[in-house]
Amino acid sequence: MAERMLHRAGVFGSYQGNLYRVLGGRKSVRVTLALIEDGDPVPSDLQPDPNAPGRAFFAGPEQLDSWYRTRWTFRWRDQPFDAVGSSEGRIGGWYAGREWWLIEDHLERMEASAWMGTFPLDEVTDLTEHREDLMAAWKEEHDR
Template structure:
């Protein structure tokens, strides 16, 4: 991960906590990152698998080369979980590497 120090709105040394989180799920046995819930109670997601043919065979929309998305009924997804990444710990580790 690379973060340009000039883009910080707050100096990370002033923070008590700094996290990034994402929601992941499985659909038809393949991994996805969630893009959020839709107004009609479905979930949209970004395909994280590595099979372009699988994505196309399962009707996913090709956004760009190697980026496929879809919208899925909640009763068709499984393994919905929130993954947290501690950015403050990462930043502190980077500071130690610089010293």
């Protein structure tokens, strides 16, 4: 079995101790929990989304254990990146600096001004999560 991908950006929530991608905003009375990877546990007590049965399920925000937006940043050879995910000892990311020519041999040009690279995880520094607590904001807006 492949290692689970870590260090991803997105909106996530936990339900009964399992992590899911969350679709829906803070003003929603119902959100959709989507499986992140094949083999993730299916929440049997939630109503399936008819557009994606077996992969997405409806829940009230108050049913979630946590709900947050996250992104990860890191440095490789002192150059900044926004992470897209890591697995099997490697991490990928969009180059976030202005001196791409210093490391261009290690980057793939995706668009005119967008570069991406994949590097050994043990070579990166300053791997940092930037997290916004959406559950706290939802509770405040809904007096919970």
